[in-house]
Amino acid sequence: MPEPLLELRGLCKNYGALAVTDDVSLTVLPQEIHAIIGPNGAGKTTLIHQISGTLRPDRGSVLFAGRDVTALPVERRARLGLARSFQITSIVPGFSVLENVALAVQARSGSSFRFLRPAGSEAAINRDALAALEAVGLAGAAGRMANALSHGEKRQLELAIAIAMRPRLLLLDEPLAGAGPEETARLIGLLRDLRQRYGILLVEHDMQAVFSLADRISVLVYGRVAATGTAAEIRADPEVRRAYLGEDELA
Amino acid sequence: MRAALTRLAAPALLFLLLLAVPFLGIGGGFVLDLLTRAMILGIAAVSLSLLVGGAGLVSLGHAAMMGIGAYAVAALDAAGITEGMIVFPTALAAAALFALVTGAVSLRTSGVHFIMITLAFGQMAFFTASSFSSLGGDDGYTLYARTEILGSPLLQDRRSFYLVCLALLALVWGGCTAILGSRFGRVLRAARENERRVRAVGFSPVPYRLVAYVMAGAVGGLAGALLANASEFVSPASLSWTRSGELLFLVILGGLGRLHGAILGALAFVLLEEWLSHLFVYWRLVFGPLLVLAVLFLHDGIAGLPGSLRAWSRWRPTFSKRRSADA
Numbered sequence: 212m213p214e215p216l217l218e219l220r221g222l223c224k225n226y227g228a229l230a231v232t233d234d235v236s237l238t239v240l241p242q243e244i245h246a247i248i249g250p251n252g253a254g255k256t257t258l259i260h261q262i263s264g265t266l267r268p269d270r271g272s273v274l275f276a277g278r279d280v281t282a283l284p285v286e287r288r289a290r291l292g293l294a295r296s297f298q299i300t301s302i303v304p305g306f307s308v309l310e311n312v313a314l315a316v317q318a319r320s321g322s323s324f325r326f327l328r329p330a331g332s333e334a335a336i337n338r339d340a341l342a343a344l345e346a347v348g349l350a351g352a353a354g355r356m357a358n359a360l361s362h363g364e365k366r367q368l369e370l371a372i373a374i375a376m377r378p379r380l381l382l383l384d385e386p387l388a389g390a391g392p393e394e395t396a397r398l399i400g401l402l403r404d405l406r407q408r409y410g411i412l413l414v415e416h417d418m419q420a421v422f423s424l425a426d427r428i429s430v431l432v433y434g435r436v437a438a439t440g441t442a443a444e445i446r447a448d449p450e451v452r453r454a455y456l457g458e459d460e461l462a
Numbered sequence: 463m464r465a466a467l468t469r470l471a472a473p474a475l476l477f478l479l480l481l482a483v484p485f486l487g488i489g490g491g492f493v494l495d496l497l498t499r500a501m502i503l504g505i506a507a508v509s510l511s512l513l514v515g516g517a518g519l520v521s522l523g524h525a526a527m528m529g530i531g532a533y534a535v536a537a538l539d540a541a542g543i544t545e546g547m548i549v550f551p552t553a554l555a556a557a558a559l560f561a562l563v564t565g566a567v568s569l570r571t572s573g574v575h576f577i578m579i580t581l582a583f584g585q586m587a588f589f590t591a592s593s594f595s596s597l598g599g600d601d602g603y604t605l606y607a608r609t610e611i612l613g614s615p616l617l618q619d620r621r622s623f624y625l626v627c628l629a630l631l632a633l634v635w636g637g638c639t640a641i642l643g644s645r646f647g648r649v650l651r652a653a654r655e656n657e658r659r660v661r662a663v664g665f666s667p668v669p670y671r672l673v674a675y676v677m678a679g680a681v682g683g684l685a686g687a688l689l690a691n692a693s694e695f696v697s698p699a700s701l702s703w704t705r706s707g708e709l710l711f712l713v714i715l716g717g718l719g720r721l722h723g724a725i726l727g728a729l730a731f732v733l734l735e736e737w738l739s740h741l742f743v744y745w746r747l748v749f750g751p752l753l754v755l756a757v758l759f760l761h762d763g764i765a766g767l768p769g770s771l772r773a774w775s776r777w778r779p780t781f782s783k784r785r786s787a788d789a
Contacts, residue, residue: 263662284661286664286665289663290664294662294663297662302659303651303655303656303659305651305655306652310648313648314660318665323670324645324646325644326641326644327640328644328645330645330647330648331643372659376664
């Protein structure tokens with residue numbers, strides 16, 4: 212078994228008496244899609260926040276590529292190669308689509324303490340940014356303002372930003388939420404391609420997408436990992452059936 | 463490319479007009495003095511606009527930067543040093559140092575807290591200046607002479623002082639414009655709009671903001687040194703929080719979206735103040751409401767006036783179309 216890209220060891224987070232994350236341990240291997248599913252309020256987004264660095268866990272540790280990053284802030288983890296998309300779209304609304312992605316390229320291309328040369332005309336940065344936009348099928352919108360995009364397009368843009376960081380691990384918080392059927396099909400294809408290059412931790416409500424994409428699935432219930440396994444194992448797990456999946460999902 | 467040229471058209475026209483004034487002989491020396499003062503305020507306003515409009519840092523302590531620049535001139539004057547090659551770098555460095563120290567503390571906060579803490583540091587500078595008894599304390603300090611440039615009394619002459627201020631204004635505007643378009647400026651602008659996103663791609667915004675704060679402080683110091691020369695007088699009043707408020711106000715009046723808006727705001731403010739105060743004694747009664755109306759109806763400030771006018775002229779047809787569609 213290869214060394215895991217991401218490893219969570221006994222992660223705990225409490226809000227008062229409520230255990231939002233309760234002793235969560237899991238791994239994401241290189242070139243693996245590990246999906247996290249669970250009912251609303253199971254603590255999926257809280258878990259993502261602790262992995263990305265927005266929230267500090269009360270106990271436990273986050274290891275990224277063998278390194279303990281539990282104490283590192285978001286931006287340091289990002290520089291190590293941990294990219295995330297947000298559940299609620301987070302882009303720079305007043306920037307063009309291209310400049311949104313260029314910002315991410317810029318973050319990994321040398322110092323940004325450069326004061327005079329126009330950033331907008333840096334060919335190498337724009338080329339990489341455009342390539343990321345092409346990968347998500349948004350190259351045609353490069354010149355548009357980000358706030359003028361449709362909801363689905365904004366989701367694609369978020370993904371392009373994450374790809375443009377050339378990360379080692381993608382944390383995707385409901386990338387398909389709100390996307391239309393066509394966009395969903397395109398995004399699923401894209402995620403399948405991305406797996407060749409990155410490890411992906413995927414939080415998603417679209418069960419069809421999860422079961423067709425994920426190499427492994429963890430089911431989160433009340434902050435605990437109720438089960439981890441392949442799609443087939445999860446489908447067959449009686450506890451998962453009871454806690455989460457409706458009978459019709461399994462038909 | 464064409465878009466870039468259109469963006470440069472308004473500032474270029476503005477600088478050409480300002481350049482033409484001393485050669486057209488409009489209104490004599492008084493007008494030159496007035497415009498010089500407006501341009502000096504414009505220099506400070508452009509640097510503040512870099513902070514407010516560019517980085518989203520609303521500082522209510524920018525007058526302190528100007529005041530420190532002005533007091534650097536006074537302190538050196540009292541020591542018998544009037545050489546500009548010493549005076550101006552000292553003024554810039556003093557203001558930059560003050561900005562570095564206060565910025566490092568202030569930037570731990572944001573929003574209203576940032577406004578209040580910059581105000582607090584500004585007031586500290588104000589009371590410190592008031593207590594300089596060797597520099598006149600509350601009464602202020604009258605310069606023996608204007609600063610010399612390499613031994614020549616370049617700034618004594620009204621017209622050449624005007625042109626020096628214009629050149630510096632253009633330089634500051636050009637520099638700040640370049641900065642906003644650079645990699646550095648891109649991080650600043652992005653962090654203003656969406657700090658979470660900027661962190662998620664791997665930038666910590668604070669170092670960028672601090673550098674911007676120090677640069678704006680240095681430019682504020684330059685403006686203060688020029689203002690001390692313009693009035694040949696320095697007093698704690700130049701550090702008062704009302705001056706900070708005034709600066710913030712004229713930046714907003716001119717328009718936050720564009721840097722030359724700050725210059726337009728400074729010109730409008732100084733000229734309007736002068737004109738109204740000649741018209742009648744209670745001019746402030748008109749001045750205040752006028753400014754309120756300007757802020758209410760000119761969302762993009764004076765710099766955005768052409769765009770606002772275009773929007774207004776388009777507004778009627780769409781309105782009537784919608785009504786006919788309803789009917």
